[in-house]
Amino acid sequence: MAGPYERTRRFLARVTDDPDGAAARMAGVEVDIVAARLTPAVEIAIALTATLLLRLDEAAPRLHLDVPATRTTRLPRLGDGNLVEEVATEHAGFVSVDRLVTGRSADPALRLVFDGEDDGVFVATAGWACAFGERLPDIAGNPIAAVFAGTIASAEALKVALVAAGGATARSRPWRGAVSLWDYALAPNVGMSIPEVVDLDGVVFVGCGGVASAIAWPLALLTLRGAPLAVDDDTIDDTNPNRHLTASLRDVGEGKAELLAALLRSAGAAPVVQPVRWEAVDPGRRSAVELGVVSVDEDAARRAFQLDMPRLALNGGTSDTGFYQVTSHDFLTEACLGCIARADLHTGGPDESLARLLGIPLAELRPHLGSGAPLPDELLGRVAAENREQLRGVPGSDVARAACGRLRPLPDEPAVSAPMLSAAPGVLLAAELVKRRMGAEAPLSPRTNMVATSILTGPHERWGRRIRKRTDCTCQDPAYRAHYRSRWQEGAAQRAS
Ligand SMILES: [Zn+2]
Incomplete structure (x- = not known):
């Protein structure tokens, strides 16, 4: 069972x-x-x-x-x-x-x-x-x-x-x-104090699953106000409480959006619960998102959310082998959410297929694929155990051939997860959300728009990095860029004047 x-x-x-x-x-x-x-x-x-x-x-x-x-x-x-x-x-x-x-x-x-x-x-x-x-x-x-x-x-x-x-x-x-967590330095930088009240008006939680539950848990320790939107059509099943900090076994059958809202409510916010998928939310609401926190599983949903043009999107996810990441996107500067959420393209190219098979982000794998040296131990260590030995000592340039037909494809099965694996990106998303709401000079800025590491290794000197735009993404299209500017930058200038 x-x-x-x-x-x-x-x-x-x-x-x-x-x-x-x-x-x-x-x-x-x-x-x-x-x-x-x-x-x-x-x-x-x-x-x-x-x-x-x-x-x-x-x-x-x-x-x-x-x-x-x-x-x-x-x-x-x-x-x-x-x-x-x-x-x-x-x-x-x-x-x-x-x-x-x-x-x-x-x-x-x-x-x-x-x-x-x-x-x-x-x-x-x-x-x-x-x-x-x-x-x-x-x-x-x-x-x-x-x-x-x-x-x-x-x-x-x-x-x-x-x-x-x-x-x-x-x-x-x-x-x-x-x-x-102020600036992701490996140094005890204490940063600025969190204000007495954190306002969540204009915040939308797209997905209220395991990662989002670990955003809500630390937020519930603060004093909150405002009416954030909690959007998720799913309910808790008996496998979810391994990582859902908004739920325990007595909550099986309850809605994930309502459970997340309950935690925020306990700290003073007045969340609006939408037990539906994001696409089913009223278009007026969808086009007025100041700060969207995205933790859904599907890249298609991430791309759709980006095209609703939130002022800022914070995004978090995990891999099956302990890797987690948090990214920040304002559409104009560096990678947008659409640039990084392109799982649909994976079947299009052999390198992408290989990266997915190995469970290693393509950006990390690609530099080694032309090399005569074997994959570094650090990368190899993240390959599923049943596939690792097939690749040990194989030159990078031969990895695709060695992998072809010999590695066990990951079967289509329920999500792999672990309690601390979901919690890590959730807490970092809470940190980003609060720092944005403080109006602090954003430490996870467009120049360092990703924080990523594994729970099995921990933070390291380069866990903060920069992900650039894809050349073929809509965020390069002048019409889309003008649309974003007219909604957020000109609007802000008018409000300020
Ligand atoms: Zn883009």
Whole structure:
């Protein structure tokens, strides 16, 4: 039978050779989560770390929580009682809850230290910065950085469990360091304070699935106002709660748009729920989107949304092997959403087909296809395990031939996912959304319009990059460009005058 482990199992099958054996071994790995005192940032990071690890379900490590009983902040979907009990209640029905205990392990594979001087790996936040294995200046972390710290901590615990279970060694490496969600530097840049109230008027959530749920969770920690639109025609099935932070098993059958709206409502917003596909939304609404947050699965829907000409589109997605990305598009500068959402073209060219087969973005694969050197280990490590050995040592120029007919095509099956894989781009989208609403000089600017990495490696020096326009895209067409300008730039100039 399906259930909350089904899609995570598919992810484990991408990164290990024996997912069921790996899961059984991961369930025996002990992870400590400790804090000498709770602050809001510490409590948020701990709650999300535990949530994402519990949602691994059958593959979840055994979690030992040693944290003070007195709470300091409101948390999405959780009551105000003891943190361990509240987290357990939210995850009723997950088999992993049986392995959630209070206290400490005598011999943990990983001890996550969120506050205090214990031995272990320190998880810290300061302003927009988070750090893993490093101390930061004594400045309170904001809620979004705290959520990202929890995402990183859960991904590091996943890696420790995977390695202990004998999987994912080729493509996974521990991450240690500091990173700022303010400017994506690998430095503890704290950035500007989040305002007391964040206004969501003019914001549209196109798709309210797993990634979007991880936008709503950190937003629900802020004080919100305004009437954002939540658009999704789908309902929660019993496989979704592995990553849907807006839902647990008791929400099976509920609408995804309403569940996302409920979280935003709890923080003061007045969302408008549209339980339909984006194409079915009233054209007047569709053509007045100030800031669209797109996390749908289909590239065709992304392209259609871009042609509705939002002032700004933020876009997030994940791959089957742990890769995630967030992109930003204003239509005029660098790649538009249409430029990057061209899965329909993949069947047209052999390189695209190959890239899709390997699960590696074409832009990353292409430079190696003319080379006499084998694919770098980093790329090879991201190829599905069952195909990797076929390509080891094969010169880049021969990869297409070696792959032809010999690699196992990815079957058409339900989406592969994992709790922390969906959460990572969601939190980054929340960060982008809030920074735009602050009117801060946009750190993820048109010049750096993509942030991308893998949960199995973590942020790195070049995780922020620039994606240029395609020469054959409508965003090069003067008529379309004039249309965008007349809607947003001239309109803004008139409003300002
Ligand atoms: Zn374009």
